[in-house]
Amino acid sequence: MSEDSWALSVDNQEASTPAMQMDFSKKVDRMRGLRKPPTDLNSNIWLEKDESEDWRGDTDKVNLAEQSLLNKIIRRSLVRNRNQVEVLQRDPTSPLYSVKTFEELRLKPELLNGVYSMGFNRPSRIQENALPMMLAQPPQNLIAQSQSGTGKTAAFSLAVLSHVNPANKWTQCLCIAPTYELALQIGQVIEQMGKFCPDVKLSYAIRGNRMQRGVKVQEQIVIGTPGTVLDWCTKLKAIDPKKITMFVLDEADVMIGTQGHRDQSIRIHRQLSQDCQMLLFSATFEDSVWSFAEQVVPDPNIIRLKREEETLDTIKQFYVLCKDKEDKFVALCNLYGSLTVAQAMIFCRTRKMAAWLSAHLSVEGHQVALLSGEMTVEQRATVIERFREGKEKVLVTTNVCSRGIDVEQVSLVVNFDMPVDMDGNADNETYLHRIGRTGRFGRRGFAVNMVDSKHSMDIIHQIEMHFNRRITILDTNNLEEMDEKLG
Incomplete structure (x- = not known):
């Protein structure tokens, strides 16, 4: 014209x-x-x-x-997401399991009580497919696309709490998030869901939470930002990366858009054992996110949302x-x-x-x-x-x-x-x-x-x-x- x-x-x-x-x-x-x-x-x-x-x-x-944090603050309950999920299994010959109730997961009673106390009556769509994979034995790696408000944080929180052995007083599950505020939000979900599990402890590897060199972290779960987590693993030797058996990387699309976080996350990942279970979550799956995910999650199952x-x-x-x-x-x-x-x-x-x-x-x-x-x-x-x-x-x-x-x-x-x-x-x-x-x-x-x-x-x-x-x-x-x- x-x-x-x-x-x-x-x-x-x-x-x-x-x-x-x-x-x-x-x-x-x-x-x-x-x-x-x-x-x-x-x-x-x-x-x-x-x-x-x-x-x-x-x-x-x-x-x-900031957008992710805002969504976490304003979403006090699950949104009704009409998106269908697409599941790509690492082993296509393996049967595809999904669940319609939390009882089907055979959770510990104290964890089931924690789930219901948070107001979850039945699994959300992402939880239906992701939880069986995250809780499977032997452990399976997962890359999942999920928007805020779909129960993604609750899903991996449940996996983390199911995974730890309370008798072992060292860090077994490590979760990293791109910002201090997002790490606190994740920690609040884990603390609330795990309130009936008094022997499971949580520590925050975030700015202002100082650790002395050589003093080992005894909490089974550590949540933090990449820079502080890297310091705790390398400089302070507060965490033994080889003893970590579950690694969660949340908000991957935000992470790689933040200066330095991508490289810090990869450095943390390289210190983990090869049999450590890897879970990566992202709201979007652009090419840069896929490239990053492929570097840190070998042989993954993949759950992604069909186009909206x-x-x-x-x-x-x-x-x-x-x-x-x-x-x-x-x-x-x-x-x-x-x-x-x-x-x-x-x-x-x-x-x-x-x-x-x-x-x-x-x-x-x-x-x-x-x-x-x-x-x-x-x-x-x-x-x-x-x-x-x-x-x-x-x-x-x-x-x-x-x-x-x-x-x-x-x-x-x-x-x-x-x-x-x-x-x-x-x-x-x-x-x-x-x-x-x-x-x-x-x-x-x-x-x-x-x-x-x-x-x-x-x-x-x-x-x-x-x-x-x-x-x-x-x-x-x-x-x-x-x-x-x-x-």
């Missing part, structure tokens, strides 16, 4: 009917009045037109470790042609007025744009929450909890909220800015995660993309090609069309 035909298509869309044109003109006039910021808006938020960000702008970067694209079946996808951010705002107001929206999530590329949009939505009388990367994890968790409880109906956010937040009442997702990668191409994975916040649990949802340039139209075409699905144009100034398409 040429620039001329782009402008023509926008103009044609706006000139639907005289009545619509008149109503649109009034709204545009009102929006043009916003060229001078209203008195109740912070003038620092206002962007003059020549300051508007394009796709090369200062995007709000996602910190994977079936979630698109319950989501109607549209795009709206706009001229600028004010035009987008008008379209958003029209859209919100035409839909019966329980709750909505609106994604912006930058913190500045998110702040501008949330301020203007508030002026329009919407209950708006703002979520962006400068907030602490705890502050973000509080905002998300308020949104879940329905205290705000609209959540304006950057990419920090694109993954893993399940709110059943979300019926509308708006890409105020289209998601792009560093090269300006469509970020298909982020798009999927964004619009996947609606249409959840079998409910119908709507995803609306704001298109304000030839470049963002190209992004729409790339997304259509990638997912092999058509995204329909929507005229938000034509009430009859919106009723027909959104009905």
Whole structure:
């Protein structure tokens, strides 16, 4: 599409009917009045037109470790995951076992009590397949893909607690995580699940927990970050790596994205005995994660999620042609007025744009929450909890909220800015995660993309090609069309 035909298509869309044109003109006039910021808006938020960000702008970067920690904090119970799992066994001739109850695992009574005390009534989908492999004798190695909230941490915690011999006062199970906070989260799960196992002890190899050189760790389970764990094994000789019989590497995708952690993890792995059981978990399985996993987990069983694209079946996808951010705002107001929206999530590329949009939505009388990367994890968790409880109906956010937040009442997702990668191409994975916040649990949802340039139209075409699905144009100034398409 040429620039001329782009402008023509926008103009044609706006000139639907005289009545619509008149109503649109009034709204545009009102929006043009916003060229001078209203008195109740912070003038620092206002962007003059020549300051508007394009796709090369200062995007709000996602910190994977913070995102994982946020998901662990806000998910107090298992999410209902519709994904099917794909199991690739190390020995294809071996029978494939899965379990539907925890009793089938023949756990020690004190461990079964710990599982039930945590509110687990039956295994989640990942647990059904992973637990028999993790508890098998002789031990089997495992690489598993599992998102936060699917019971993955509880699964390997159960395996760790089942594995240790309380009579042996040395480290037998070693678990590493990419950050101090994530290590503490894992430890809390193990402590809670093992509360009926008083003879099983846990130690944290994290910053601030100092060990004296030559003093051996007597706790059977050690959880820590790669740098501190490596020090405990090599410099301080507090752990004998050859006595470790189970090694768990959690959040592998976060781990390899953190400076130095990949090499430290490999150095720890090289000190372990060849018959040590290896368990590796990752939310994503990109090529870099696979390469890393192959280095540390020999002859693995593999459990991975099938592609999540079936979630698109319950989501109607549209795009709206706009001229600028004010035009987008008008379209958003029209859209919100035409839909019966329980709750909505609106994604912006930058913190500045998110702040501008949330301020203007508030002026329009919407209950708006703002979520962006400068907030602490705890502050973000509080905002998300308020949104879940329905205290705000609209959540304006950057990419920090694109993954893993399940709110059943979300019926509308708006890409105020289209998601792009560093090269300006469509970020298909982020798009999927964004619009996947609606249409959840079998409910119908709507995803609306704001298109304000030839470049963002190209992004729409790339997304259509990638997912092999058509995204329909929507005229938000034509009430009859919106009723027909959104009905």
